[in-house]
Amino acid sequence: MVINSFISSISKEEKKGSVEFQVFCFTDKIRKLTSHLELHKKDFLSQRGMRKILGKRQRMLAYLSNKNKVRYKKLIGQLNIREPKTR
Template sequence: MVKNSFISVIPQEREKNCGSVEFQVFGFTDKIRRLTAHLELHKRDFLSQKGLRKILGKRQRLLDYLSKKNRIRYKKLISQLGIRESKTR
């Protein structure tokens, strides 16, 4: 049910391309939000913490790639998701 709400945010032309960077970042953000809610209840679940860190890294790498390739799509995506812009290295 939650996944469908994210899919409805994606424009119709992007819905056909499920492998796009935007679609993958939407999926990772959904997983991150669910894991964060889980970890608020279960603070000592260390395996979930490890999984959360791995997903955060994957999302960050995808966002870095998108920011290098197409800055406009990157800005639009982070504004839709309500996440902060990544720090420059």
């Protein structure tokens, strides 16, 4: 499973505070909310919550890409998410 392999790849001392782990948690929440919103199309509060989580994840990924491109590319590949469009 993706969750176990990803969590085991992060060492114990940097689990909860690391950018990678936080992005992983946001991605997990986004995937759960996406499946929920497919069933409940008019759940506007969940839509708002998902937009907020998407914004947080985008800011975390921008921070990581500025600090360390190698870790950023590795994380994008592991989570199967695409790179955000730049303006």
